[in-house]
Amino acid sequence: MLDLVAYGAFFLTIALTYAVICLGLNVQWGQTGLFNVGVAGFVAVGAYTSAILTTPATADRFGGFDLPIVVGWLGGGLASAFVTFLLGALTLRLRSDYLAIATFGAAVVIQLCMLNLVPLTGGPFGIGFIPRPFGGLAGDALAFGLANFAVLAVLVLVVYIVLERLVRSPWGRVLRAIREDETAARGLGKNPVRYRLEAFAIGGFVMGLGGAAQAHFIGFIAPDNYLPILTFQVWAMLIVGGSGNMRGAILGAVLVWGIWAISGSVVSAVFPADQQARAAALQIVLIGVALCVVLLVRPRGILGEVRVVSRHLLRDARPSVSAKERSDNA
């Protein structure tokens, strides 16, 4: 029974680290409509920055500043925000899909840097001995698991409340106005590029924060953790949960991570060892098809976007019905 609770805490903690990353993506895509194909890269920037800042000094690697974990997390978020800011500044004034191509390229280059900048990142072997919150409890699996879960739950809650306030603020309203009708927003004197850039960098900060939290929970990072499949998982979480909805992003993260973990253990239980790589590929095929089907059938996800004009008008909040769907129903 206690083992089950410990496993549950472990599972939920991992799922919540994804929830943070997913919330970051929701600011970029759900609120602003910016397509980021390089999620894995920005998560990696956060994870590596935090690891370099907080690990104890090692002889053959730069860094090892042994700073407090909180400093590492903030540093990871800021580093990721900086990288996303640069990319955004480069591409946001151009066509909308240039951003997608540029983020895709950035993820490739970040992967290369992780592999090749050995003195900084440890190369293919990555960085180990990343301090874990409540490391002193590590002997007691249950207490350790619950303590970590509590930390992540608080982190998700804080990020959720801050972002929720942001998107309901005047700033968030401008973002949605730009997303829905850029010309009209421009007519009101709002500069779309500036608002998009801010949203992109804030999303990047949250992603980096999530990456840092994940690194500290697992205790070890390597380039293999940040392959394009990570980007895809986070996207699946957001699309399934409902883009534009912060609670949807969290729900999607827990749900998709659950499906991923269960189908992974089914694959390893059912298929013989030499066929497992193939079966894992099939697992990804199914999720890829599922993403396309959701885009075709239910673009809103499970919890669609809640269109709230202002938090002072909360009582009017209803699930969004786009103009097109309204005319279809009529």
Place this chain on the structure above:
Amino acid sequence: MTPQALMDGLIAGSMIGLGAIGITLTYAILRFANFAHGELLSWGAYLAMTASGVIGFAVPQLTVPVGPFSFGWSLPLAGILAMALTALLALVVDRALFGRLRARGSAVIILVMASFGAALALRNLLEFLYTSQPGYYTRALQISKPIIDGMRATPDQLLVLALAAVAVVAVHLMLTRSAAGRSMRAVAENPHLSAITGVDVRAVIRTVWILGAVLACLAGIMSGLLVQIRPQMGHDLLLPLFAAAILGGIGSVPGAMLAGLIVGLAEAMTVQVIGAEWRAAVSFVILVAVLLLRPQGLFGRVR
């Protein structure tokens, strides 16, 4: 830059150029960045491998190497079959996915996202079917022959260069001199207006997919012949393809080919000067430079 690096760059660049033509055409006419284009290269290469194996099994004398090349007639025959099948695959994906999203008037970025999902599914389907073990068209080894001082190439490599040149000229002539090409350019310019003047936009879209898929298949087979066939091959080429399409200017076929050669040469130079481990970063550097200095590309127009 040694003559050998020049040769290597030209060969890699011609394959990138062929793939980039497909990207630039779908981009100009369907108006979205197709992340699944790389998978058409991989599928083309694998389909050709399977077809070549079947043909060789049925008629063993077709596997005897032709002239100086490493492969028998089974490969060119299989290549033609694979091109048809790759085009069919592209049409099926368009019918099942992109066409429906277009009909619904989805935003560009939804199409991009759908192509991302399709890419992942197609790539991993290949890995499921063929495993991640690399495949080869032929086990024959080729000795590279000196061409000029300090530059060597195998007959296969020279054939690839010649084929790429022929393909580019053919596509360029088709776009500029034929009725189908005129319709394609009209739709790229303004789909609504061309539909009003009697251009069959749906037929144009089909032509674009077929053309892009055939060229992708050709590039995939070339890459499979000269390097190896892996499920990731198209994905690894995707960033160079995008860099070449944007550097050449969206919609420009000669631009895409020239930019492909530039990317290929830049990669070869990087391998020689900095090191092979940074090769994949070259395309990104080129991409950033183009977006900063000349976002419309070499031959593109400001939109």
